[in-house]
Amino acid sequence: MKRRKGKSIILSLVLLVSGFLVSYSYQLTKSSPEMIQLNDSQWEKEYFYQQQLLDMEKKNKQLREELKEKRKNIQDIENEMADREQVVADFVERKKKLQMLNGEVPIQGEGVEIVLRDAEYIPDEEQVNQYIVHESHIHSVVNELLSAGAKAVAINGQRYMKDSYIACTGPVITVDGVQHPAPFVITAIGDAEVLYSSLNLTQGVVDQLRSDNVDVELSKENQLEMKARLSAEG
Incomplete structure (x- = not known):
């Protein structure tokens, strides 16, 4: 009787453990991620x-x-x-x-103005040519202005170009065939200070003109205006 009772206890313990293991295995399987089975499609x-x-x-x-x-x-x-x-x-x-x-359009700006006049007093009528303005005097002024950087030059309002020609005919001069009587007003547009200083150097152009009995007036101008050359104006 005792042996049967002992076997029963052992069997009960085995069943209890088995049940616990089955339950634990089920819970573990339930908590694990599910494997998704995919078909070919x-x-x-x-x-x-x-x-x-x-x-x-x-x-x-x-x-x-x-x-x-x-x-x-x-x-x-x-x-x-x-x-x-x-x-x-x-x-x-x-x-x-x-x-x-080229003188094709008008131009304006600062610059200088030089006025050349024949001498007022001529002591010897036979030497009158020594007391009037000649084309050489005008050339010396124009060349000095261009060398000093003048952008444009005009003689009595007529534009002087690099191909212009000046001729002296008695008391008048011609610029490109256009006659101009004295006094001869030469204007130049550029740096007024530079142009003025260049002409007014000691033994420079102005001194040479006065030594040739030419009456010279030199001034700086804040604003000068020059028209286009005659050929450009038509």
Whole structure:
């Protein structure tokens, strides 16, 4: 009787432990992540979507590179256009300066004015030519002004150009065929201080003119205006 009772106790313990292990195993299985079983069709869809995503990422990268390149091209074009605009502006400015130098357009600015007159007193009528203004006197003034950087020169309001010619005919001079009586007013546009100093140097042009009995007046002018040359005005 005692032996049966002992076996019963042992069997009860075995069953209790077995039940505990089964229960624990069930709880462990329930708490573990579930394994998703995919069939062939689902795998194909998954693979397809992954490939689509990869292709889209690749395409986006390509588009970003193309956009970057196009932006660079646009920037290069804008820079080139800016350079061309600057070149055109420089050409326009050069053309304007050349037109001014050629007398094709009017010009204005600061400068100097030189007035040459025949001598008021002529002691010897036979030597009258020694007391009047000649083309050589005008040439010396004009050449000095141009050497000092004058942008434009006019004689009695008529523009003097690099191809102009001056001739003396008795008491008058002709500039490009146009006659001008005395007094002869020579105006020059440029740096007034430089032009004035260049003419008024000791033993310079003004001193030489006075030694030739020419009456000279020299002044600085804040504003001078010159018309276009006669041929340009038509």
